[in-house]
Amino acid sequence: MKIHEYQAKALLAQYGIAVPRGDVAYTAAEAKKIAAEIGVRAVVKAQVYAGGRGKAGGIKTVNSPEEAEKAAGQLIGTRLVTHQTGPQGVPVSKVLVEEASNVARELYISILVDGVSHLPVMMASEAGGMEIEEVAQSTPEKILKSYIDPAISFQPFQGRKMAYGISLNGGQMGEATRLMTNLYRLFMDKDCSLAEINPLVVTADGKLLALDAKLNFDDNALYRHKDIQELQDKEQEEPLEIQARDWGINNYVKMDGDIGCMVNGAGLAMAVNDLIQYCGGRAANFLDIGTLNNTERVVNSFKMFVADHRIRAVLVNIFGGMARVDVIAKGIVEAYQLMTIPFPVVIRLAGTNLEEGQHILAQSGMNFIQAKDFYDGARKVVEAAKGVTR
Numbered sequence: 001m002k003i004h005e006y007q008a009k010a011l012l013a014q015y016g017i018a019v020p021r022g023d024v025a026y027t028a029a030e031a032k033k034i035a036a037e038i039g040v041r042a043v044v045k046a047q048v049y050a051g052g053r054g055k056a057g058g059i060k061t062v063n064s065p066e067e068a069e070k071a072a073g074q075l076i077g078t079r080l081v082t083h084q085t086g087p088q089g090v091p092v093s094k095v096l097v098e099e100a101s102n103v104a105r106e107l108y109i110s111i112l113v114d115g116v117s118h119l120p121v122m123m124a125s126e127a128g129g130m131e132i133e134e135v136a137q138s139t140p141e142k143i144l145k146s147y148i149d150p151a152i153s154f155q156p157f158q159g160r161k162m163a164y165g166i167s168l169n170g171g172q173m174g175e176a177t178r179l180m181t182n183l184y185r186l187f188m189d190k191d192c193s194l195a196e197i198n199p200l201v202v203t204a205d206g207k208l209l210a211l212d213a214k215l216n217f218d219d220n221a222l223y224r225h226k227d228i229q230e231l232q233d234k235e236q237e238e239p240l241e242i243q244a245r246d247w248g249i250n251n252y253v254k255m256d257g258d259i260g261c262m263v264n265g266a267g268l269a270m271a272v273n274d275l276i277q278y279c280g281g282r283a284a285n286f287l288d289i290g291t292l293n294n295t296e297r298v299v300n301s302f303k304m305f306v307a308d309h310r311i312r313a314v315l316v317n318i319f320g321g322m323a324r325v326d327v328i329a330k331g332i333v334e335a336y337q338l339m340t341i342p343f344p345v346v347i348r349l350a351g352t353n354l355e356e357g358q359h360i361l362a363q364s365g366m367n368f369i370q371a372k373d374f375y376d377g378a379r380k381v382v383e384a385a386k387g388v389t390r
Helices: 005-014 026-037 066-074 132-138 156-165 170-189 218-222 240-244 266-278 296-307 325-338 354-363 374-385
Strands: 022-025 042-046 059-062 096-097 101-112 120-125 143-147 192-202 208-210 213-217 252-254 259-263 285-287 313-320 347-351
Touching: 005 170, 005 192, 005 213, 026 066, 026 096, 026 354, 042 066, 059 066, 066 096, 066 120, 101 132, 101 170, 120 132, 120 156, 120 170, 132 143, 143 156, 156 170, 170 192, 170 208, 213 218, 240 252, 240 296, 259 266, 259 285, 259 296, 259 374, 266 285, 266 313, 266 374, 285 296, 296 325, 313 325, 313 374, 325 347, 325 354, 347 354, 347 374
Parallel strands: 259 313, 313 347
Antiparallel strands: 022 096, 042 059, 042 096, 101 120, 101 192, 120 143, 192 208, 192 213, 252 285
């Protein structure tokens, strides 16, 4: 789950990390009032779930409350298109108006969970203000990493080493170490999947300030954080992904193809998407129904497919272990009984209670395409999607 910059900065401030003075505005008049209260040069920032706002015109520096009002009026109610949003852009319904900072240096700092070591890793770089992926590709030596053992937490020596590595001076090293320690506490306390400050700036008077911030949260831990759940801006989310969560399908991601996929297991789901592309098609979604022995999530998956008018065919690829094939089959039959399925469906089943599952489908009277194996299923669904319109 993502939140807006102004919400992330409010959390940083709660953990003792310095952020610029400012507030969020929902109208141009509110932006003018906030700028007047700040009383100095200000920055008006579109609040969207996407990076690249500056290059897209979503960040404007203003010199008066009147300029802030004008800038906010130009942003609020529009759709901002950045390199992360695609051509459709994302809606701008609010802006952050905050004091402009006198910046001497721009740094980068973040924490995420490393997939190899399975530990939180803190990263820091002198190349602040840039996309970290670009830095990693062009100048990887500029990225410092420090792995953190949750049993002993982030240690001061790690902070000092990181601060030295990004060329902070003696007076700033203590401040940087405290900032890193507080950022780690926030990361762990709130079950973050990413905590990023980019840029972390050194001001002209030598202070550290979080000029921009991004916090993402582990969806599977949100039940522990009702306060974080309340920060979600559903207007910024993909409607189909919101609907999927409402229907209990937590592992759904909309993609840009026209072939729906229902799979059990994240690894198998990724392999299905790859094989569909290998066979000449493109997946419309990533959908892992997980391990279940009830029919509801299967039925709801078909509801998702019917609601997505891009879909021209569906592949159901189930390798049942703890998830029984007969239960999956009952869910498919129930879906056909409850709704009109306006596209061809290719079904490949393997695993526990396979014979019972095949019998249920054979006796159902459904019109579906049976696949004998994984590759056969991908090939057949790509062929079935050809010429289908909705």
